[in-house]
Amino acid sequence: MPITLTIPDGYGYSVLIALGVIPFLAFGQGSVVGTLRKAAKVPYPNAYATAEQAKNSKEAYKFNCAQRAHGNLLENMPQAIAMLLFAGLFYPQATPILGVTWVLGRVVYAYGYITSNKPDGRGRTYGGFFYLGQLGLIVLSVSAALKML
Template sequence: MPFAVTFPDGYGYVVFVALGLTPLLAWVQGSVVGPLRKAAGVPYPNMYATPQQVKESRDAYKFNCAQRAHGNLLENMPQTMLYMLFAGLEYPKATFAVGTAWLICRAIFAYGYITSEKPDGKGRLYGSGYLLMQGALWGMCGALALKML
Protein backbone atom coordinates (compact mmCIF):
# COMPACT_ATOMS: atom_id res chain seq x y z
CA MET A 1 0.00 0.00 0.00
CA PRO A 2 1.54 3.34 -1.02
CA PHE A 3 1.87 6.12 1.48
CA ALA A 4 3.06 9.70 1.40
CA VAL A 5 5.66 11.25 3.61
CA THR A 6 5.87 15.00 3.94
CA PHE A 7 8.96 16.82 5.08
CA PRO A 8 9.16 20.41 6.28
CA ASP A 9 10.44 23.13 3.99
CA GLY A 10 14.21 23.24 4.14
CA TYR A 11 14.64 19.58 5.14
CA GLY A 12 16.73 19.03 2.02
CA TYR A 13 19.44 21.18 3.59
CA VAL A 14 19.44 18.90 6.62
CA VAL A 15 19.83 15.85 4.38
CA PHE A 16 22.61 17.60 2.45
CA VAL A 17 24.60 18.20 5.65
CA ALA A 18 23.85 14.83 7.28
CA LEU A 19 24.16 12.52 4.29
CA GLY A 20 26.23 14.63 1.89
CA LEU A 21 28.79 16.79 3.64
CA THR A 22 29.36 14.60 6.70
CA PRO A 23 30.47 11.54 4.67
CA LEU A 24 32.50 13.88 2.46
CA LEU A 25 34.40 15.12 5.51
CA ALA A 26 35.08 11.52 6.52
CA TRP A 27 36.38 10.75 3.04
CA VAL A 28 38.65 13.82 3.06
CA GLN A 29 40.06 12.93 6.47
CA GLY A 30 40.62 9.35 5.34
CA SER A 31 42.44 10.66 2.27
CA VAL A 32 44.80 12.60 4.55
CA VAL A 33 45.63 9.53 6.63
CA GLY A 34 46.93 7.42 3.71
CA PRO A 35 49.88 9.59 2.65
CA LEU A 36 50.80 10.24 6.28
CA ARG A 37 50.85 6.47 6.90
CA LYS A 38 53.28 6.05 4.02
CA ALA A 39 55.52 8.90 5.21
CA ALA A 40 55.53 7.44 8.73
CA GLY A 41 56.39 3.96 7.47
CA VAL A 42 53.52 2.32 9.36
CA PRO A 43 52.58 -0.88 7.52
CA TYR A 44 49.11 -2.36 7.39
CA PRO A 45 47.38 -3.77 9.42
CA ASN A 46 48.85 -1.59 12.19
CA MET A 47 46.40 1.14 13.20
CA TYR A 48 49.02 3.42 14.75
CA ALA A 49 52.74 4.03 14.89
CA THR A 50 54.37 2.53 17.97
CA PRO A 51 55.51 4.81 20.82
CA GLN A 52 59.09 4.14 19.72
CA GLN A 53 58.31 5.24 16.15
CA VAL A 54 56.67 8.39 17.48
CA LYS A 55 59.76 9.23 19.57
CA GLU A 56 61.96 8.85 16.50
CA SER A 57 59.78 10.48 13.85
CA ARG A 58 57.59 13.56 13.64
CA ASP A 59 55.91 11.87 10.65
CA ALA A 60 54.82 8.99 12.87
CA TYR A 61 53.38 11.44 15.38
CA LYS A 62 51.45 13.29 12.66
CA PHE A 63 50.15 10.00 11.31
CA ASN A 64 48.89 8.99 14.75
CA CYS A 65 47.16 12.36 15.15
CA ALA A 66 45.50 12.10 11.73
CA GLN A 67 44.45 8.51 12.37
CA ARG A 68 42.98 9.45 15.74
CA ALA A 69 41.16 12.52 14.37
CA HIS A 70 39.64 10.35 11.64
CA GLY A 71 38.72 7.61 14.11
CA ASN A 72 37.10 10.14 16.43
CA LEU A 73 35.02 11.48 13.55
CA LEU A 74 33.90 7.96 12.63
CA GLU A 75 32.95 7.33 16.26
CA ASN A 76 30.78 10.45 16.39
CA MET A 77 29.26 10.38 12.91
CA PRO A 78 26.47 7.80 13.25
CA GLN A 79 24.61 9.33 16.16
CA THR A 80 25.18 12.88 14.92
CA MET A 81 23.80 12.05 11.49
CA LEU A 82 20.75 10.50 13.13
CA TYR A 83 20.35 13.51 15.42
CA MET A 84 20.33 15.76 12.37
CA LEU A 85 17.87 13.65 10.42
CA PHE A 86 15.45 13.40 13.36
CA ALA A 87 15.76 16.94 14.75
CA GLY A 88 15.44 18.33 11.24
CA LEU A 89 11.90 16.98 11.02
CA GLU A 90 10.78 19.67 13.46
CA TYR A 91 13.61 22.21 13.41
CA PRO A 92 15.08 22.15 9.87
CA LYS A 93 16.68 25.60 9.91
CA ALA A 94 18.21 25.22 13.36
CA THR A 95 19.38 21.71 12.53
CA PHE A 96 20.98 22.89 9.30
CA ALA A 97 22.78 25.70 11.15
CA VAL A 98 23.94 23.55 14.06
CA GLY A 99 24.87 20.64 11.75
CA THR A 100 26.95 22.98 9.58
CA ALA A 101 28.65 24.37 12.69
CA TRP A 102 29.34 20.78 13.81
CA LEU A 103 31.03 20.05 10.48
CA ILE A 104 33.14 23.20 10.66
CA CYS A 105 34.20 22.37 14.22
CA ARG A 106 35.07 18.80 13.16
CA ALA A 107 37.23 20.14 10.31
CA ILE A 108 38.99 22.54 12.70
CA PHE A 109 39.41 19.68 15.20
CA ALA A 110 41.15 17.52 12.57
CA TYR A 111 43.26 20.35 11.19
CA GLY A 112 44.42 21.38 14.65
CA TYR A 113 45.10 17.79 15.65
CA ILE A 114 47.23 17.09 12.58
CA THR A 115 49.08 20.37 12.03
CA SER A 116 49.47 21.92 15.47
CA GLU A 117 52.84 21.90 17.16
CA LYS A 118 51.15 21.69 20.56
CA PRO A 119 52.14 18.59 22.54
CA ASP A 120 49.84 15.63 23.04
CA GLY A 121 47.59 16.58 20.12
CA LYS A 122 46.18 19.55 22.03
CA GLY A 123 45.71 21.47 18.77
CA ARG A 124 42.50 19.49 18.41
CA LEU A 125 40.96 21.57 21.19
CA TYR A 126 40.44 24.47 18.76
CA GLY A 127 37.58 22.47 17.27
CA SER A 128 36.14 21.08 20.48
CA GLY A 129 32.99 23.15 19.94
CA TYR A 130 31.69 20.14 18.05
CA LEU A 131 30.67 18.76 21.45
CA LEU A 132 28.37 21.73 22.03
CA MET A 133 26.87 21.26 18.58
CA GLN A 134 26.25 17.58 19.25
CA GLY A 135 24.63 18.51 22.53
CA ALA A 136 22.37 21.03 20.80
CA LEU A 137 21.32 18.42 18.23
CA TRP A 138 20.67 15.92 21.00
CA GLY A 139 18.60 18.53 22.84
CA MET A 140 16.49 19.21 19.75
CA CYS A 141 15.91 15.46 19.42
CA GLY A 142 14.80 15.29 23.03
CA ALA A 143 12.45 18.23 22.57
CA LEU A 144 10.92 16.61 19.50
CA ALA A 145 10.58 13.28 21.29
CA LEU A 146 8.74 14.96 24.16
CA LYS A 147 6.47 16.71 21.67
CA MET A 148 5.62 13.38 20.15
CA LEU A 149 4.54 11.82 23.45
Protein backbone atom coordinates in the same frame (compact mmCIF):
# COMPACT_ATOMS: atom_id res chain seq x y z
CA MET B 1 -1.02 5.93 17.96
CA PRO B 2 -0.24 6.75 14.33
CA ILE B 3 1.75 9.85 13.52
CA THR B 4 1.50 11.72 10.25
CA LEU B 5 4.90 12.81 9.04
CA THR B 6 5.14 15.97 7.00
CA ILE B 7 8.51 16.88 5.58
CA PRO B 8 9.02 20.59 6.23
CA ASP B 9 10.44 23.08 3.75
CA GLY B 10 14.17 23.31 4.21
CA TYR B 11 14.57 19.74 5.47
CA GLY B 12 16.83 19.04 2.51
CA TYR B 13 19.58 21.08 4.18
CA SER B 14 19.67 18.64 7.10
CA VAL B 15 19.74 15.71 4.67
CA LEU B 16 22.48 17.34 2.60
CA ILE B 17 24.69 17.80 5.66
CA ALA B 18 23.93 14.35 7.10
CA LEU B 19 24.24 12.32 3.92
CA GLY B 20 26.50 14.50 1.80
CA VAL B 21 28.83 16.76 3.75
CA ILE B 22 29.56 14.44 6.70
CA PRO B 23 30.42 11.37 4.59
CA PHE B 24 32.57 13.61 2.38
CA LEU B 25 34.36 14.84 5.51
CA ALA B 26 34.98 11.24 6.60
CA PHE B 27 36.35 10.39 3.15
CA GLY B 28 38.61 13.45 3.21
CA GLN B 29 39.98 12.66 6.64
CA GLY B 30 40.51 9.04 5.63
CA SER B 31 42.49 10.23 2.61
CA VAL B 32 44.69 12.39 4.84
CA VAL B 33 45.31 9.37 7.09
CA GLY B 34 46.32 7.30 4.05
CA THR B 35 48.74 9.94 2.83
CA LEU B 36 50.31 10.35 6.25
CA ARG B 37 50.50 6.56 6.69
CA LYS B 38 52.69 6.32 3.61
CA ALA B 39 54.92 9.18 4.80
CA ALA B 40 55.23 7.59 8.25
CA LYS B 41 55.99 4.17 6.76
CA VAL B 42 53.41 2.44 8.95
CA PRO B 43 52.41 -0.76 7.15
CA TYR B 44 48.97 -2.32 7.15
CA PRO B 45 47.37 -3.81 9.22
CA ASN B 46 48.90 -1.60 11.94
CA ALA B 47 46.34 1.01 12.95
CA TYR B 48 48.93 3.29 14.56
CA ALA B 49 52.66 3.87 14.68
CA THR B 50 54.21 2.50 17.86
CA ALA B 51 54.98 4.89 20.71
CA GLU B 52 58.67 4.55 19.88
CA GLN B 53 58.07 5.36 16.21
CA ALA B 54 55.95 8.39 17.12
CA LYS B 55 58.61 9.61 19.55
CA ASN B 56 61.38 9.34 16.96
CA SER B 57 59.52 10.45 13.83
CA LYS B 58 57.47 13.59 13.30
CA GLU B 59 55.72 11.84 10.39
CA ALA B 60 54.69 8.90 12.60
CA TYR B 61 53.41 11.29 15.27
CA LYS B 62 51.36 13.24 12.68
CA PHE B 63 50.00 9.98 11.32
CA ASN B 64 48.87 8.93 14.80
CA CYS B 65 47.21 12.31 15.32
CA ALA B 66 45.42 12.09 11.97
CA GLN B 67 44.34 8.51 12.66
CA ARG B 68 42.98 9.48 16.09
CA ALA B 69 41.15 12.52 14.71
CA HIS B 70 39.58 10.32 12.06
CA GLY B 71 38.68 7.68 14.64
CA ASN B 72 37.04 10.32 16.82
CA LEU B 73 35.05 11.52 13.82
CA LEU B 74 33.87 7.98 13.12
CA GLU B 75 32.89 7.55 16.78
CA ASN B 76 30.70 10.66 16.73
CA MET B 77 29.42 10.51 13.15
CA PRO B 78 26.54 7.99 13.43
CA GLN B 79 24.67 9.84 16.15
CA ALA B 80 25.30 13.21 14.49
CA ILE B 81 23.78 11.91 11.25
CA ALA B 82 20.81 10.36 13.05
CA MET B 83 20.16 13.53 15.04
CA LEU B 84 20.38 15.70 11.93
CA LEU B 85 17.86 13.54 10.11
CA PHE B 86 15.48 13.33 13.06
CA ALA B 87 15.69 16.85 14.53
CA GLY B 88 15.51 18.38 11.06
CA LEU B 89 11.95 17.09 10.74
CA PHE B 90 10.85 19.32 13.62
CA TYR B 91 13.43 22.11 13.50
CA PRO B 92 14.37 22.59 9.84
CA GLN B 93 16.06 25.98 10.35
CA ALA B 94 18.07 25.36 13.53
CA THR B 95 19.20 21.82 12.73
CA PRO B 96 21.34 22.61 9.67
CA ILE B 97 22.99 25.48 11.54
CA LEU B 98 23.98 23.09 14.31
CA GLY B 99 25.07 20.58 11.68
CA VAL B 100 27.34 23.11 10.00
CA THR B 101 28.73 24.04 13.43
CA TRP B 102 29.47 20.35 14.04
CA VAL B 103 31.15 19.91 10.64
CA LEU B 104 33.28 23.06 10.93
CA GLY B 105 34.28 22.06 14.45
CA ARG B 106 35.31 18.62 13.20
CA VAL B 107 37.44 20.19 10.45
CA VAL B 108 39.19 22.52 12.90
CA TYR B 109 39.56 19.66 15.40
CA ALA B 110 41.32 17.45 12.85
CA TYR B 111 43.44 20.28 11.44
CA GLY B 112 44.56 21.35 14.89
CA TYR B 113 45.24 17.78 15.94
CA ILE B 114 47.41 17.09 12.90
CA THR B 115 49.25 20.38 12.40
CA SER B 116 49.61 21.92 15.85
CA ASN B 117 52.94 21.91 17.63
CA LYS B 118 51.19 21.57 20.98
CA PRO B 119 52.19 18.42 22.87
CA ASP B 120 49.93 15.39 23.11
CA GLY B 121 47.75 16.51 20.21
CA ARG B 122 46.27 19.37 22.22
CA GLY B 123 45.83 21.43 19.07
CA ARG B 124 42.59 19.53 18.65
CA THR B 125 40.98 21.66 21.35
CA TYR B 126 40.60 24.53 18.87
CA GLY B 127 37.83 22.53 17.23
CA GLY B 128 36.15 21.59 20.49
CA PHE B 129 33.23 23.82 19.53
CA PHE B 130 31.87 20.87 17.54
CA TYR B 131 30.51 19.74 20.92
CA LEU B 132 28.22 22.80 20.91
CA GLY B 133 26.73 21.61 17.64
CA GLN B 134 26.43 18.08 18.96
CA LEU B 135 24.84 19.20 22.23
CA GLY B 136 22.40 21.37 20.32
CA LEU B 137 21.45 18.42 18.10
CA ILE B 138 20.88 16.29 21.20
CA VAL B 139 18.61 18.94 22.71
CA LEU B 140 16.62 19.33 19.49
CA SER B 141 16.32 15.54 19.08
CA VAL B 142 15.04 15.09 22.63
CA SER B 143 12.62 17.96 22.14
CA ALA B 144 11.39 16.41 18.89
CA ALA B 145 10.95 13.04 20.61
CA LEU B 146 8.95 14.66 23.40
CA LYS B 147 6.70 16.30 20.82
CA MET B 148 5.94 12.82 19.48
CA LEU B 149 4.74 11.50 22.86
